[in-house]
Amino acid sequence: ATPTALMVGTGRSAKMGILIKNGEILEEINQIKAIAFDKTGTITQGKPEVTDIYGDQKTVLSLAAGLEQYSEHPLAQAIVKKAQSLQIEPAAIQNFQNIEGKGVKGVYRKKIVSLGNAKLTDEFEISVELSEQYHRYQDQAKTVAILAWGQKVIGLIAIQDTPKSSAKAAISALKSRGLQTVMITGDNQKVANQIAKQVGIDKVVAEVLPENKAMEVKHLQVNGAKVAFVGDGINDAPALSVADIGIAMGSGTDIAIEAGDIVLVKNDLQDVVRSLELSRKIVKRIK
Ligand code: ADP
Ligand code: MG
Numbered sequence: 642a643t644p645t646a647l648m649v650g651t652g653r654s655a656k657m658g659i660l661i662k663n664g665e666i667l668e669e670i671n672q673i674k675a676i677a678f679d680k681t682g683t684i685t686q687g688k689p690e691v692t693d694i695y696g697d698q699k700t701v702l703s704l705a706a707g708l709e710q711y712s713e714h715p716l717a718q719a720i721v722k723k724a725q726s727l728q729i730e731p732a733a734i735q736n737f738q739n740i741e742g743k744g745v746k747g748v749y750r751k752k753i754v755s756l757g758n759a760k761l762t763d764e765f766e767i768s769v770e771l772s773e774q775y776h777r778y779q780d781q782a783k784t785v786a787i788l789a790w791g792q793k794v795i796g797l798i799a800i801q802d803t804p805k806s807s808a809k810a811a812i813s814a815l816k817s818r819g820l821q822t823v824m825i826t827g828d829n830q831k832v833a834n835q836i837a838k839q840v841g842i843d844k845v846v847a848e849v850l851p852e853n854k855a856m857e858v859k860h861l862q863v864n865g866a867k868v869a870f871v872g873d874g875i876n877d878a879p880a881l882s883v884a885d886i887g888i889a890m891g892s893g894t895d896i897a898i899e900a901g902d903i904v905l906v907k908n909d910l911q912d913v914v915r916s917l918e919l920s921r922k923i924v925k926r927i928k
Contacts, residue, residue, distance in 0.1 A: 654919050658891070658906035666902045667920040669885050672867045676815055676913070677858060677880075679872035680826035680833060681715060681802060683890055684840060684910075687873070689715050689802040691723035692783060695774050696796025699729055701788055705798055707732030708745045708756050716786060717745070719800050742827050742850040742876075744786065752791040756798075758829060760848070762787040767794040782835035784828055808840040811910035816841065818917065825849055825857045825870075825880065851876035855883040871913060873897050888913060 654661055661667070678684050694701055706724035709717035710731050724731060734747035734754065744757015755761055767775075767787075771794055778785045783799040812822050823844045826833050833847035846857050854872075858880045861868045870877070870884035873893030881887030881900035889901030892908045905912040 654916070657912070657915065658909075659912050659916050659919065660891075660904040660906060661902070661916075662904065663902050666886055668924050669867055670869070670917055670920040671924060673820060673869050673886060673917075674866040675821040675823060675861050676869040676871065677823040677825050677861060677884070678842070678870075679854075679874060679877050679880075680824055680828055680836060682873040682893065683871055683877075684808050684824065684836060684842070685802040685804050687715060687802065687892070689719040689784070689800045691719050691798055692801045693778065693799035694723075694796065695771065695799075696788070698727070701796030701798065702727065702729045703732045704734075704749060704754050704790065705756050705786065705788055705796075706730075707734040707749065708737065708747050708754065711737045712739055712745050714745075715802075716784065716800055720786065720798060723798075749790065753789075755789045756786050758785075759787065762789045762794060765789040765794050766792055771797060776831075779829060779831040780835070782832055782839070784832050804836060804840050805908075805910055807910040811914055812841045814911075814914045815917075816843070818914075821861075823861065825854055827851060827854075827876070852879075855879035858883045869913075871910075888916065 681687055702724040705720050709720045732749055734749055737747040739745055740761060743761040746755040775785050775797055778799040783801050786798040787794055788796040815822055822842045824833060824837050824842045825846045827849055830847040833845045837845045849857055858868055858870050867885040869886040869888060870880045871888040872881055873890035875894045875896050878896045878900040881889060887901040888903045889897045890908045891904055891906040898904055903916055
């Protein structure tokens with residue numbers, strides 16, 4: 642490939658909102674066998690909203706907001722916002738702790754209060770009623786934050802983040818080009834399966850801890866298969882680097898944008914397909 646031709650190609654794509662940071666990768670795009678996506682903020686809009694609260698609303702939201710006001714997780718913002726909209730004061734929590742990939746915890750009236758996924762709240766007592774409700778929410782593709790105080794689960798907060806409007810058509814276009822599509826997420830298996838089904842993704846790897854996302858990309862690179870990864874979060878940066886082609890969402894964190902080879906300014910998943918088309922044209926012109 643001549644550097645000038647690559648530069649022309651990347652200049653034109655920039656006008657479309659596809660920033661190709663490194664022209665050398667264009668030839669590799671044509672050899673991609675699988676494309677893996679982060680879920681939150683990549684496949685979904687990344688604007689989670691609280692849809693249901695189970696348990697005593699005031700108690701649940703007060704404790705939850707008391708914890709989440711110290712967290713920067715998108716789920717935390719949704720919970721804090723919900724409490725504010727209902728004018729529920731956050732409880733005064735002590736010893737706040739963030740537990741990466743699981744949730745948050747702290748102390749309230751001398752007992753530990755925890756909020757997060759089942760990995761965090763596994764050891765606590767839960768009633769049949771709450772447990773059934775937990776599964777119902779997940780079947781509705783809602784992420785559930787489980788609230789425990791002391792040894793007992795006392796409430797559930799269901800949070801929904803809907804797929805981007807561009808997701809389904811983009812996935813279908815990628816599949817028709819013979820690519821395997823994969824979702825790699827920290828979220829619960831059931832919720833991940835539901836979202837994947839909604840947009841047509843073939844394979845789901847769920848409940849992945851942030852430090853293991855890159856390893857999951859490596860698993861897809863068996864026998865030298867070229868793999869692209871699309872993501873937006875801080876915890877996506879290692880996976881973006883390990884992938885043969887890293888595609889970052891323009892709305893993503895600076896760290897993700899830095900790690901990507903391509904940046905999609907418009908956050909439109911159809912631009913993943915356009916990137917493939919474009920590189921095919923450019924490489925053909927060069928050869
Ligand atoms: P992802 O962004 O793919 O969901 P994370 O590693 O950020 O991955 O989070 C994994 C899971 O851990 C979340 O889906 C959620 O269940 C739980 N979690 C993480 N942080 C929080 C938080 N601040 N509040 C509630 N749950 C959380
Ligand atoms: Mg994300």
